[in-house]
Amino acid sequence: MNLNKNTKILIVGLGLMGGSYAIALKKKGYSVGCITRSRESVDFALEKGIIDYGSTTPDPAVIGEADLLVFALYPHVFIDWIEKWQKYLKPGALLTDVTGVKTSVVYKIQALLREDVEFIAAHPMTGREVYGVKNSTDAIFREANYIVTPTAKNTPEAIETAKRLGEELGFARISQLTPEEHDEIIAFVSQLTHCIAVSLMTCNSLDRLEDYTGNSFRDLTRIAHINEDMWSELFLLNKKALLNEMELFQKQFEKLRRSLEEEDLETMKAIMRQSTERRDAFDRG
Amino acid sequence: MNLNKNTKILIVGLGLMGGSYAIALKKKGYSVGCITRSRESVDFALEKGIIDYGSTTPDPAVIGEADLLVFALYPHVFIDWIEKWQKYLKPGALLTDVTGVKTSVVYKIQALLREDVEFIAAHPMTGREVYGVKNSTDAIFREANYIVTPTAKNTPEAIETAKRLGEELGFARISQLTPEEHDEIIAFVSQLTHCIAVSLMTCNSLDRLEDYTGNSFRDLTRIAHINEDMWSELFLLNKKALLNEMELFQKQFEKLRRSLEEEDLETMKAIMRQSTERRDAFDRG
Numbered sequence: 001m002n003l004n005k006n007t008k009i010l011i012v013g014l015g016l017m018g019g020s021y022a023i024a025l026k027k028k029g030y031s032v033g034c035i036t037r038s039r040e041s042v043d044f045a046l047e048k049g050i051i052d053y054g055s056t057t058p059d060p061a062v063i064g065e066a067d068l069l070v071f072a073l074y075p076h077v078f079i080d081w082i083e084k085w086q087k088y089l090k091p092g093a094l095l096t097d098v099t100g101v102k103t104s105v106v107y108k109i110q111a112l113l114r115e116d117v118e119f120i121a122a123h124p125m126t127g128r129e130v131y132g133v134k135n136s137t138d139a140i141f142r143e144a145n146y147i148v149t150p151t152a153k154n155t156p157e158a159i160e161t162a163k164r165l166g167e168e169l170g171f172a173r174i175s176q177l178t179p180e181e182h183d184e185i186i187a188f189v190s191q192l193t194h195c196i197a198v199s200l201m202t203c204n205s206l207d208r209l210e211d212y213t214g215n216s217f218r219d220l221t222r223i224a225h226i227n228e229d230m231w232s233e234l235f236l237l238n239k240k241a242l243l244n245e246m247e248l249f250q251k252q253f254e255k256l257r258r259s260l261e262e263e264d265l266e267t268m269k270a271i272m273r274q275s276t277e278r279r280d281a282f283d284r285g
Numbered sequence: 286m287n288l289n290k291n292t293k294i295l296i297v298g299l300g301l302m303g304g305s306y307a308i309a310l311k312k313k314g315y316s317v318g319c320i321t322r323s324r325e326s327v328d329f330a331l332e333k334g335i336i337d338y339g340s341t342t343p344d345p346a347v348i349g350e351a352d353l354l355v356f357a358l359y360p361h362v363f364i365d366w367i368e369k370w371q372k373y374l375k376p377g378a379l380l381t382d383v384t385g386v387k388t389s390v391v392y393k394i395q396a397l398l399r400e401d402v403e404f405i406a407a408h409p410m411t412g413r414e415v416y417g418v419k420n421s422t423d424a425i426f427r428e429a430n431y432i433v434t435p436t437a438k439n440t441p442e443a444i445e446t447a448k449r450l451g452e453e454l455g456f457a458r459i460s461q462l463t464p465e466e467h468d469e470i471i472a473f474v475s476q477l478t479h480c481i482a483v484s485l486m487t488c489n490s491l492d493r494l495e496d497y498t499g500n501s502f503r504d505l506t507r508i509a510h511i512n513e514d515m516w517s518e519l520f521l522l523n524k525k526a527l528l529n530e531m532e533l534f535q536k537q538f539e540k541l542r543r544s545l546e547e548e549d550l551e552t553m554k555a556i557m558r559q560s561t562e563r564r565d566a567f568d569r570g
Contacts, residue, residue, distance in 0.1 A: 125499040145497055175496045188489050189502040195541055196481055196505060198560040201567075203537035204473050204530065210567055211460045212430055214410040217474040219504045220481060225564040228557035235545055235553065245489065246542045250535070252488035256480055257531045260520055268520065272513035275483040279510040282486075282495055 001067055001094040001118075002157070003164045005029055010066035012081065014041045014054070016128060017098045018072035019136030022050045024169045027138065033062060041133045050136070063088040068165070071097040074230060075105050075237055082109055086117070095119040096162055100186065102149045102179035104237040110153050120158040121149045122166065123182065125190070129225045138170060146171035149182045187241035192249055194231060195242075197224040286352055286379040286403075287442070288449045290314055295351035297366065299326045299339070301413060302383045303357035304421025307335045309454045312423065318347060326418045335421070348373040353450070356382040359515060360390050360522055364397075371399055380404040381447055385471065387434045387464035389522040395438050405443040406434045407451065408467065410475070414510040423455060431456035434467045472526035477534055479516060480527075482509040 001007070009025055011018040014036035022032045022045065034054040036042060042054035055062050063069075063085060071078050078097060089095075095117060099105050106121045113119055126144035128135060146166035150159045159176070166174040177185070200217075201224035209217070235242055252271075259267040286292070294310055296303040299321035307317045307330065319339040321327060327339035340347050348354075348370060356363050363382065374380075380402060384390050391406045398404055411429035413420055431451035435444045444461070451459040462470065485502075486509035494502070520527055537556075544552040 125497065127499070144499065147497060173496055177497070185491060185494075185497045188491060189494060189498045193485070193501040193505045195538065196485065197501075198557055199534060199538040199541055200478070200481065201560040201563050202556055203533045205563075206470060206473060209470075209474060211458055212410065212432060212462070212470045213474045214412070214429065216478040216482070216508045219507055220478045221564055221567070222504055223501045224560045225568075226557050226561055228554040228561070231557060232550055232553045236548060236550070239545060239548075243542065243546060246538070246545070248488045249484060250538065250542070253480065253484040253531070253535065253538075256484055257528065257535070260524060260531070261528060263521060263524075265517055265521070268517045269513040271487055272483055272511045272516060275486040275509045276511055276513070278486050278490075279506055282506070283510075 001092060001161055003068070003161050003168065007031075007067045008033070008065055010035065010062065010069045011051070011072060012036070012069055013072040013077075014038075014045055014051070014133045015072060016131050016133070016135050017124065018070065019045065019050060019133035020138055020140055021070055021072065021098070021124075021169065023136055024138035024141060026050060026052075028168050030168075033066070035059065035062060036133075045133055050133070058085045058088070060088040064090050066090065066093060068161075069093060069095045071095065071099070073097075074233055075099055075101065076233065078105065079108055079112075082112060086112075086114055089114065089117050091116040093117045094158055094161060096122050096165065098122070098124050100190070100234045101237045102182045102186075106149065106151060106179045110151060118153075118155060118158045120154050120162045121151075121179065122162050123147045123149065123186070124166075124169070124171065129222065131227065141170040141172075143172050145173045145175065147182055148174070148176045149179045150176065151179065183238050183241045187238055187245045191235060191238060191242045192245040194223055194226060195235075195246060196249070197221050198226060200224065286377060286446055288353070288446050288453065292316075292352045293318070293350055295320065295347065295354045296336070296357060297321070297354055298357035298362075299323075299330055299336070299418045300357060301416050301418070301420050302409065303355065304330065304335060304418035305423055305425055306355055306357065306383070306454065308421055309423035309426060311335060311337075313453050315453075318351070320344070320347060321418075330418055335418070343370045343373070345373040349375050351375065351378060353446075354378060354380045356380065356384070358382075359518060360384055360386065361518065363390065364393055367394055367397060371397075371402070374399065374402050376401040378402045379443055379446060381407050381450065383407070383409050385475070385519045386523045387467045387471075389468075391434065391436060391464045395436060403438075403440060403443045405439050405447045406436075406464065407447050408432045408434065408471070409451075409454070409456065414507065416512065426455040426457075428457050430458045430460065432467055433459070433461045434464045435461065436464065468523050468526045472523055472530045476520060476523060476527045477530040479508055479511060480520075480531060481534070482506050483511060485509065
């Protein structure tokens, strides 16, 4: 399937991310529909012109017309949905997603999917600390990374289309990784950072913090406002990689703590120097 | 000493913070001079009109004219300076500082200071990841907190003047803590966050991170660009409080890690819910 202006796009799950996809794709002139549980979300999206049509149930007619389906669901809901409703998919339809973990989802979906449709996984690395279609905006794509994670089952055409979709959405950088590479990197740059923010926010209950904090505490805990159902599911689905990253972090943090305890200035400064060098390299990226 | 438009202010140490003080105070119409080691910094500041006069050595005449002195030096340099040059201070002069730790500095300075001058400690909770007078700007005060940390030795008048100075600089919130309260809070909201950022930045050496990161990693490592001489000194000077905060954080992080390892969803979600509640309270604060 090639992405063109006649492509009928169906968003399954119209929350913050699904809604933001809809906004960006409508602006580009695509026909965009949605299936989502909440009547209120469908009505809101229709009223705002974010979608052309919407349904609160998996309507076989709506499913059967879609050329490209974007799944923006919790992983277990996504897998259930495919099992129950894939029979209505149009032959040749392309499926993609926004799921934050890949290895535990992609192979499962591809294994149970009909032979005449294709699933190409992708991860838009963006979000907000607020939820729902009402908070959707395509501004969240502008500075963000979009990662396509094909497997041996994917066709070059589908990979190309997924990348085109990332471009159409307005992402700053589009890259390609295996599901396994993706999950290792995500465990580090996204899941570990959320573990840190949550631990920092809950490890000490000092009162009236807001009177005494600089920007650093604010920055480190921005993501401490967290959707516990979604993130606990994503953590469990990437358990092995995330545990590994958590342990690497614990070791390094303990090394720094010990250098303070022992007043080992040499080690402390060496860690800080390496930190500065790496952060500089990261900025130059 | 009361702050008024005839007050002669002397900044000792014209780096990022000293320079930013000078900019803000000159805008308010004060006479502002500086003593700082670097000729280049003095020349730059004179050329930009950030100061009225400057010296690269502790000129007795310059010291003796100042009504209010702001010390923006490394703690050990600050203490040395007082020992060597306090003899030139004008009787009745008020001294304040910008040092990031208090207990280990304030009592020492007050103990060795002449009886006819007064030191009132303050901590402007702001900064940038770049250094030097060339990066100075009073914009860093706008959203920031300013904490005055008096001891039993301080007069109500000096406390009042220190708070007025915070207002004149343009800080958003001005508060008062004991040196001990300050150091406990700073260990948590500032020093611990720097320990975390540095550990995160150095615990894993994945390549080409910049292609795959969302905002969370960027936010959590902004402060990983760190001046190792300054921060290692500040850490050592607040060792006990910081070790305590590091251990609280380690315990909570380990609790979260174990909940993942044991797939104990209830504990994991409870930590996340508490995190969200506290972050919300913090934002409302």
